Amino acid sequence: MSTAERRAREKAQRRREILDAARKEFFEHGFSRPTMDDVAARAEVSKGTIYLYFASKEEILAHLLLEGLDLLLSHMEAALAATLSATAEAALRALANAYLDFFQSHPSYFRLIMAFDRGRFGESIPPELFQQVLDESLRGLTLVARTIEAGQASGEFRVDDAWQAAGSVWAALNGVLVLMAHPLRQQMLKSDLQTMFQATMDLVLSGLRAGTVDPADG
Amino acid sequence: MSTAERRAREKAQRRREILDAARKEFFEHGFSRPTMDDVAARAEVSKGTIYLYFASKEEILAHLLLEGLDLLLSHMEAALAATLSATAEAALRALANAYLDFFQSHPSYFRLIMAFDRGRFGESIPPELFQQVLDESLRGLTLVARTIEAGQASGEFRVDDAWQAAGSVWAALNGVLVLMAHPLRQQMLKSDLQTMFQATMDLVLSGLRAGTVDPADG
């Protein structure tokens, strides 16, 4: 069996090398410019070899996307784990900050994740891979939802539907990151990403605490 | 002079026809797939003719983008105009609903606007056109900021920095539209766009009213 094992190990290793090369190319030159030749040259394999490991260029991108989502999720899970006994608000802030960290340390992964949303590119990968990406991409939202549920249960947050609230929070976080990604908007808002991000969290948390009921009732 | 006038009219008309054809192609098949041949065929002109009116494919897209932004902005301005004497909250809701309407009636324009953010495509259009797009794209945010300033002045909203708050609100709106654009996320959140959008506005408005001060102070 050891031969088979070594083979499998080598195969995985080769696959990783190709993905590494692709990541570098795509992150450096954008998601559409690099050619398979570029990737092959960077990975120091032949172009044909790439097709032994990945069915298409789109599939490589899908796998990079999965990597990015995994990275984001592990960041968020770690952040959550570190705040187990804290308040829901603290936990939510921790999640948000983990996202912000991810955005700042891996802007290209973030861009890839955002690009996936629109990209016709879902059309050209096998459905099961597409589904996998989709599942992954929802896990962050799930973490937020669970945290809000906890705050709902503890009475910290006065929300009717935790999932709905999670959607709003998640939307706001994504929105603010996309918004501030453009230098010109940082300039117009006279604010840097850090500040703007925290302001958004403050606003949202304030809303969660206050509830979304009519003010007259509050 | 009537000859010159007619000529100018016809020229503008032809330009419009090309833009119409391009819009149909791009909205039906995505922003990168259609070729200039496709556009020419749809416009029933020769390919060369297109280049008499637009310098490149990118420029066509940029003009479509401007169209979209104009449409959005006029929606928002009209909505705002209709609520002149109302509360800031009502005005903000009106703006948001105008955005929602726009998203629902012109999803492709919305996708184009979102795509622009990422787009390497700003690189290949004349700088002045690029600037025009940029200017337009910031006007929506400006409307939101002004409305929040009004609410701040009237005491409705307890916010420190109206522009920052506007950034948060605008981010949340964009975020929720992007989020709900995917049917699968509608399903997971057990919520339709309408509901989710209103919930997000409720949350955000609640936050604006409550202010982002520490809850202990509230």
Add this chain to the structure above:
Amino acid sequence: MSTAERRAREKAQRRREILDAARKEFFEHGFSRPTMDDVAARAEVSKGTIYLYFASKEEILAHLLLEGLDLLLSHMEAALAATLSATAEAALRALANAYLDFFQSHPSYFRLIMAFDRGRFGESIPPELFQQVLDESLRGLTLVARTIEAGQASGEFRVDDAWQAAGSVWAALNGVLVLMAHPLRQQMLKSDLQTMFQATMDLVLSGLRAGTVDPADG
């Protein structure tokens, strides 16, 4: 008749303007790069107008070529006229120097004349125009031949066939101009055009005087 005359005058004038514009374009940017649009813009007429005066782009070039040949020939004729009573050698040197002057003051015309030799471009102009160019292009050779005939008659030159000798002389002149047109060859020959040109004339004249008979016989 004065109306018709004015018309004809204006027409000739317009034609000249187009040729002027074309000359500038072609001399500045090479003989193939400029487009008819460029020429039209420079002449401040519409593209269609050009085709009222010239049947094609090649024809314009052919007419510029004729201009160049005329210019060269009038230089040479003037030079010859100024040396009427001189020796044949002096006359030949005068002709050669006129060519050299032409080359130095109108390098682009020279390039055009040389380009004509190879250019497939004779194929796309009307035969009669082609013939005209050809006729013109032989007049320089004729002047040389007549001068050599004079020297032959006077006993200055010991040549058997004046036309043949003229061919050799003309060939040498063209050759040395083409040769020295390249800076790198000036460098390799450690010589400038002036010097090299005179050296070639010296060599050729020496040959004409000595005759081409076998040295043993001389």
Add this chain to the structure above:
Amino acid sequence: MSTAERRAREKAQRRREILDAARKEFFEHGFSRPTMDDVAARAEVSKGTIYLYFASKEEILAHLLLEGLDLLLSHMEAALAATLSATAEAALRALANAYLDFFQSHPSYFRLIMAFDRGRFGESIPPELFQQVLDESLRGLTLVARTIEAGQASGEFRVDDAWQAAGSVWAALNGVLVLMAHPLRQQMLKSDLQTMFQATMDLVLSGLRAGTVDPADG
């Protein structure tokens, strides 16, 4: 290693086939008319394949030019080698005749060599290839110069500067070939290429023997 060897051999072979096809196309239809499609069709390969072997159309032409220069140079060197112990005059005649042979057996190569002088086309090939062409193109002149130096040393030729004289000779040879390339000029000069070429050599040699000193001194 035999696999690698065979591969290399096949690759070289394929390259040669493409060059063969290109040569045929360009020699038959001129240096600018044929398209890459034409070349590909003639070589019976796909258009893409050509770009695996040559970076551009210009590069193909540059390589054909190098071929031509090599051919010319080997002709000349062989001719020179065959006249080692002869007089400088005989050697010079041998060189000239080799050039004439080359012109007659490979007129298209000659046209290509002449075309290079003008060619804007040096602009679009890699500098090192351009340099290679330039270097090659000067070797013929070098052979002539060395031969004249020998004649100068032996006292056969009374010239001051052998390189300058070589320039004149080379210029005359090129000039006469270009001149006689046109059938119409053969007709006007009532002379065929052979005769005219020899007459030019006679004239030039006569000049070399006589020196370019003033006749009164001779």
Add this chain to the structure above:
DNA sequence: TATGAATGAGTTTTCATTCAT
């Protein structure tokens, strides 16, 4: 498994020329 040569449809853009007004 790995190679890398070959493919060929596809893409944007250009431009000489025509023609209705």
Add this chain to the structure above:
DNA sequence: TATGAATGAAAACTCATTCAT
């Protein structure tokens, strides 16, 4: 006579993918 909008055939080059070895 003058205009300039329209044409449409090229043309060079690219690149994801395949496949014989």
